[in-house]
Amino acid sequence: MAEYRINARGLQCPGPIMQLFTQMKSAEPGDLVMIEVTDVGFKKDIEAWCRKTKNTLVSLIENDGVITAQVRKG
Amino acid sequence: MRLIILGGVAAGTKAAARARREYPDAEVMILTQDDYVAYAGCGLPYYVGGIISEAQELIVRTPDEFKHENGIDVRTRCQATAIDPSAREVRARDLDTGIEQTYGYDKLILATGALPVLPAIDGIHLKRVATVRGLTDAKKIRVLVDSGKLRHAVVVGGGFIGLEMAENLAHRGLQVSVVEMRDAILPGFDPEIAALAKKALEEHGVGIYTGETVQRVLGNASGEATGVVTTERTLDADLVILSAGIKPNTAIAAAAGVETDARGMILVDEYLRTNLPDIFAVGDCASVRHQMTDLDVYSPMGSTANKTGRLVVANLIEPRETFAGVLGTTIVRLFDVSAARTGLSEEEARAAGHDVETVLVPTPDRAHYYPGNKPIITKLIADRATHRILGAQVFGEGVVDKPIDTLAMGIALGMTAEQLSGMDLAYTPPFASALNSSIVAANVLLNKLDGKLRGVSPCALELDNPNQQLLDVRTEPEYLIAAIPNSINIPLPELRERIDELDPEKSTVVVCKVGRRAYGAALLLRRLGFRDVKILDGGMTAWPYETV
Numbered sequence A: 001m002a003e004y005r006i007n008a009r010g011l012q013c014p015g016p017i018m019q020l021f022t023q024m025k026s027a028e029p030g031d032l033v034m035i036e037v038t039d040v041g042f043k044k045d046i047e048a049w050c051r052k053t054k055n056t057l058v059s060l061i062e063n064d065g066v067i068t069a070q071v072r073k074g
Numbered sequence B: 001m002r003l004i005i006l007g008g009v010a011a012g013t014k015a016a017a018r019a020r021r022e023y024p025d026a027e028v029m030i031l032t033q034d035d036y037v038a039y040a041g042c043g044l045p046y047y048v049g050g051i052i053s054e055a056q057e058l059i060v061r062t063p064d065e066f067k068h069e070n071g072i073d074v075r076t077r078c079q080a081t082a083i084d085p086s087a088r089e090v091r092a093r094d095l096d097t098g099i100e101q102t103y104g105y106d107k108l109i110l111a112t113g114a115l116p117v118l119p120a121i122d123g124i125h126l127k128r129v130a131t132v133r134g135l136t137d138a139k140k141i142r143v144l145v146d147s148g149k150l151r152h153a154v155v156v157g158g159g160f161i162g163l164e165m166a167e168n169l170a171h172r173g174l175q176v177s178v179v180e181m182r183d184a185i186l187p188g189f190d191p192e193i194a195a196l197a198k199k200a201l202e203e204h205g206v207g208i209y210t211g212e213t214v215q216r217v218l219g220n221a222s223g224e225a226t227g228v229v230t231t232e233r234t235l236d237a238d239l240v241i242l243s244a245g246i247k248p249n250t251a252i253a254a255a256a257g258v259e260t261d262a263r264g265m266i267l268v269d270e271y272l273r274t275n276l277p278d279i280f281a282v283g284d285c286a287s288v289r290h291q292m293t294d295l296d297v298y299s300p301m302g303s304t305a306n307k308t309g310r311l312v313v314a315n316l317i318e319p320r321e322t323f324a325g326v327l328g329t330t331i332v333r334l335f336d337v338s339a340a341r342t343g344l345s346e347e348e349a350r351a352a353g354h355d356v357e358t359v360l361v362p363t364p365d366r367a368h369y370y371p372g373n374k375p376i377i378t379k380l381i382a383d384r385a386t387h388r389i390l391g392a393q394v395f396g397e398g399v400v401d402k403p404i405d406t407l408a409m410g411i412a413l414g415m416t417a418e419q420l421s422g423m424d425l426a427y428t429p430p431f432a433s434a435l436n437s438s439i440v441a442a443n444v445l446l447n448k449l450d451g452k453l454r455g456v457s458p459c460a461l462e463l464d465n466p467n468q469q470l471l472d473v474r475t476e477p478e479y480l481i482a483a484i485p486n487s488i489n490i491p492l493p494e495l496r497e498r499i500d501e502l503d504p505e506k507s508t509v510v511v512c513k514v515g516r517r518a519y520g521a522a523l524l525l526r527r528l529g530f531r532d533v534k535i536l537d538g539g540m541t542a543w544p545y546e547t548v
């Protein structure tokens, strides 16, 4: 099972969610994608996106203004 | 000179302290019916919430400190009952002994503040029904909350005091509902901002019921409140907070012939003098001039009470200093969002006869790549003919006090949209964006004033108009996350090739996240001959209603 890391810091929407979307498309079920973002709106977005696309939000943490999400495909 | 001041909270004690400094030989006396003087009324909700742990932290000075350090004679629990302007006397009753006494004055300052408006309904005298005006009120509520027995609270009135109470009671673990009879909470703010505040409060579990009137407070056999009946529902309530507005506390002044208006505020001139010689009025009992309309308004704020209390002292012997008036600047924090306003609201600007243009512009509060940046939304209200900025409102999770204060300064000095756009404001990534949030808002405003762009407020958008198409030009994943019902998604890069999916004869409202992509799309649609194109002001970021 592969792990990917995306540095989407500094990107404003739709940058972060688009990068995640693209990465998830090429990933295999069970793969883990970790993304780092500085756009606070991403927190709500990622929860809704995972719910609607049936991907699993493994963790979502905010530390010193950086939001880190781990998403497992499927 | 003998100076008597009635009321000893914000305005009264500021006046007393400065009078002591300016007139060292004067006899200065404060008469107040309250148990406390010089407390920070604005801190009361946070004392209930426990952020301020003990009541004494809110007391700036005690009567003893006034007496011994300043030589100011403070009489607490001493209620003025009548003023005789011709004899220059105040009658006052000691609330503990009931004894009445007469005090002669040379100068009299009225700083009797305001009283909560009590709704005329059954049950408001039950136990566990409280107003929030003085420290005594807040202590009573704090004891009830500390008992740990309360589960549900209902706050009557969605003004800033009610909402601050709602937040603090929620922090203490209560299930809180706010009932507001008007269509929106946060009076003084425009509907777009009020709707966002409502959404934020609801996300924190506070129930907000607008357009409902409280009809009755229900009680149990021990005379304690247990619920509230509104025009729409019955809500459980072990605690009921009445914060349905305040009114000037001016009955004794009016009885003495001091001029008041219909709502009871004492009318004062720019020197804060009443119509009667040697009687002045400051703080929440008095009128102030609105700087934008030149009208006498009621703007009962701690900021104003402190300023007028201090200023009036200069005018006791002869008129020397004038009070500039207010812009109606206020700010409130509600959980993780804040709302601030200054100048005229859109509604007030229209009522004052202006032809109004507005913008609603989301931006980050500092450089978008700097960790910790948070979104804010700036609303500007301007006059179409003169381009003068008439008012501003800023809302969001980010810093709002800095923009509102700079905007207030500019508005007070007559700033136009062009001047705001060119303002030299501080910039480095941890504090701001290279194009400051207020400057971005001014630029959008200039585009609108130039006719390059037309907008529609989220509060005015019709969702079921068959002659309108709502075009969302964001990317697919963004659209999937949350979209306005009945919108069509064509991402901006695909718009040209998919143009046939749209009807150029219908009116088109374009939406994106903040407005930038929508603006680009609107320009394209207009070039392609679309008849009527608008963008949704504030985009999805400022959309306060339901999404799919």
Ligand SMILES: Cc1cc2nc3c(=O)[nH]c(=O)nc-3n(C[C@H](O)[C@H](O)[C@H](O)COP(=O)(O)OP(=O)(O)OC[C@H]3O[C@@H](n4cnc5c(N)ncnc54)[C@H](O)[C@@H]3O)c2cc1C
Pocket (backbone or CB within 6 Å): B006, B007, B008, B009, B010, B011, B012, B031, B032, B033, B034, B040, B041, B042, B043, B044, B045, B078, B079, B080, B081, B111, B112, B113, B114, B132, B133, B134, B161, B249, B252, B282, B283, B284, B285, B300, B301, B302, B303, B304, B305
């Ligand atoms: C919960 C709460 C939160 C607030 N938050 C803010 C805020 O964030 N920002 C802001 O700008 N403002 C805020 N305010 C408003 C601010 O507290 C008031 O504007 C300020 O207290 C007004 O001061 P004042 O001295 O004019 O009147 P008051 O504070 O009303 O004091 C008047 C005093 O006069 C006494 N008195 C009245 N009649 C008589 C009489 N006949 N004889 C003797 N004494 C008398 C009263 O008992 C009272 O002690 C808040 C108010 C409350 C209640």
